[in-house]
Amino acid sequence: MRKPAKTASPATANPLPDMGGLDAALGFRLRMLEQTIMRSFARHMEPLEISPTLYSILVLIAANRDCRQSDLSQALDMHPPNLVERVGLLVQRGLVARKRDASDGRAQMLDLSEAGRAFMEKLRIAHDAHIADLRDRFGAERYDGLMALTAPSLPPPC
Amino acid sequence: MRKPAKTASPATANPLPDMGGLDAALGFRLRMLEQTIMRSFARHMEPLEISPTLYSILVLIAANRDCRQSDLSQALDMHPPNLVERVGLLVQRGLVARKRDASDGRAQMLDLSEAGRAFMEKLRIAHDAHIADLRDRFGAERYDGLMALTAPSLPPPC
DNA sequence: TATTGTTATACTCTATAACTATA
């Protein structure tokens, strides 16, 4: 009982008539927005094969040499098993080195390898391009507005 | 070579001294924000065992009886295989029924079952509580600001 | 006993290739 779509473009053919209030939910809206940003990230990082989480781990290690894995898992709000597995990937790829802390035999201290430090420069360039791209497509006003409302200095709503 | 944390609370013990500019990235900020919202969603929906995606599928079916799976995958920006699998879950749980379209033998039309319609009322109550909770913790000003900057009427940055 | 790291495991979500049956 559906009328055939005739000349609509493929991307917008047969849009649902009613979102049922779904698009009034902040979580849904943010999810759609974030998906857009992640895809831009993925496009710009594609040749480097770095996901958002791997990127954030590398940036934190670069800024905090000899940090512990437990520090990272707190800073990124990740569960330790998941962080350990992701760091393991970076170690396998030769970008990160783990070494035991002499003063605490339980801790693993993380640092970038020589290759890891060289890699950071490529990452920085690709990430800058991603940010410039985002700001261009959002428009400066909307981009800056979102930055203001997501500032880490704001009280966390958790 | 790390000074022992003495009296810091567990949640904020040994915060990393330097985020390396990571917290200046919109994508990172949105990811942290969304994680907070998803956890609130999960807490409120826990007894109903409904994830954000399953929720959005149910809401769209409820608002568009006899819609096609391809319509849903477009409206939710999901790849068809992923949508089909999630809908299959809802069919297994007896909340959704699939039936062939008489006028197009390829299409599957979706509708809520009797149980599905009853379930929507529980969903609505839990989701309202989730939203009220969010608005309370974000504060009305920040919440409304985020709503304004993520409005679906804004041009999509993709 | 508590903390750090680790293994194993499960679930959600995204993505692509390849196939079917209909149109």
Add this chain to the structure above:
DNA sequence: TATAGTTATAGAGTATAACAATA
């Protein structure tokens, strides 16, 4: 030839239980 749905599969991310080594 194109579309709607489906199967299989791979990867990212999140979550919990259970354990070893160390403090």
